[in-house]
Amino acid sequence: LRFGKGFETLHTVLTSLHISDPTLQVTITLSRISMGLYLLTDHIIWLERAGLLKIDKTKWSKLSYRLWLYALVMNLSRDFYELKQILHQLSFGTLNQELQGKTVHPPNTISSKLNLYYRVLALHKDVVLDTIKNGCDICLPLSQLGYLSISPRTVGLLGVISSIAGIMPLIDSSYKLSP
DSSP: OTTHHHHHHHHTHHHHTTOSSHHHHHHHHHHHHHHHHHHHHHHHHHHHHTTSOOOOHHHHHHHHHHHHHHHHHHHHHHHHHHHHHHHHHHHTTTTTTTTTTOOOOOOSSHHHHHHHHHHHHHHTHHHHHHHHHHHHHHHHHHHHTTSOOOOHHHHHHHHHHHHHHHHHHHHOGGGOOOO
């Protein structure tokens, strides 16, 4: 059962190849490939810990963290692309219907701009939540690879935030990002 998740993730690459938006297709496909390989390397490390396999654990751990980091970079690239698309729609007024039929005029003050951005992003809470989750997650492999120095307390806090963000789509499907 443990090994199935890596292969299942790699199998989902086939569905991502049919996404019509080229940016989403590339970022999602590369993320899934990297995540599948990350899970498989994690399984190899687990086999070594269980005494069933002899490997260079340091080398495999570093590879595992690099694959995880690459998957998260692709996920964040996708998130930022989606946010850019949302804000692009806002700047051209195509979100009028979603904003309860009100005409969107360019805001004059900073507070009215922030209010407008908040309202728009609240309509796209799936993208916002995924960005928060991936933003927290990316600090973990960066720390393990030595690119970022954070305390164990911070690692724990980021893990809790990421876990809560990961559970939200299971509780409320409106938080689930698709495709």
